[in-house]
Amino acid sequence: MIEDLQALVAAVEARSLTKASARLNVTQSAVSRRLQHLEDVLGASLFDRTQRPSSPTALGVRIYEHAVPILRAVEDLVAMAKEKTGPVGIMKLGVAQGIGDLVLTDVVKRLQSAFPQLDLRLRTDWSRGLSQQVAEGELDAALILLPASSRPPVRMQGRC
Numbered sequence: 001m002i003e004d005l006q007a008l009v010a011a012v013e014a015r016s017l018t019k020a021s022a023r024l025n026v027t028q029s030a031v032s033r034r035l036q037h038l039e040d041v042l043g044a045s046l047f048d049r050t051q052r053p054s055s056p057t058a059l060g061v062r063i064y065e066h067a068v069p070i071l072r073a074v075e076d077l078v079a080m081a082k083e084k085t086g087p088v089g090i091m092k093l094g095v096a097q098g099i100g101d102l103v104l105t106d107v108v109k110r111l112q113s114a115f116p117q118l119d120l121r122l123r124t125d126w127s128r129g130l131s132q133q134v135a136e137g138e139l140d141a142a143l144i145l146l147p148a149s150s151r152p153p154v155r156m157q158g159r160c
Helices: 003-013 017-023 028-042 058-082 096-116 127-135
Strands: 089-097 118-125 142-145
Touching: 003 028, 003 058, 028 058, 028 096, 089 096, 089 127, 096 118, 096 142, 118 127, 127 142
Parallel strands: 089 118, 089 142
Antiparallel strands: none
16 A cells, blocks of 8 residues: 555656656556556546646645655654664662662663663552552553562563
8 A cells, every 4th residue: 555655746746757767766657556456446537647747636645745755754764663772761660668768769760771762651559559550550560579480460570
């Protein structure tokens, strides 16, 4: 679908399938196939082919206007994945009260050293409460205490 939208944007902006194919580094027939596929998926004609050169229909223009920011967002995602930076943003970490005093200072120092752009938000509670907060999405992760014979709650991963 992304390639279909790219073909649409290129064809509208270039006002020619030949120029659109050169812009996309594909054959003209590949651009035509992508446009036809997009029209099949949408169930509507995006170009008025009775004119030469063909021009976008009113729906084609509307789809084009929505496709441009979508393709920019896809490009941003690809660029983000190529970046060599660590995590950024807020990380909400819960720590069980029984181990907070023992490991909290070391954990915070290591995380801040490894990921300086990470805004660490800490919360202490009993293990059961922290597990519930992780399950409900209130926390991103938690360090909890469990009996040796038990496993973490369903949908949670755990390590000793």
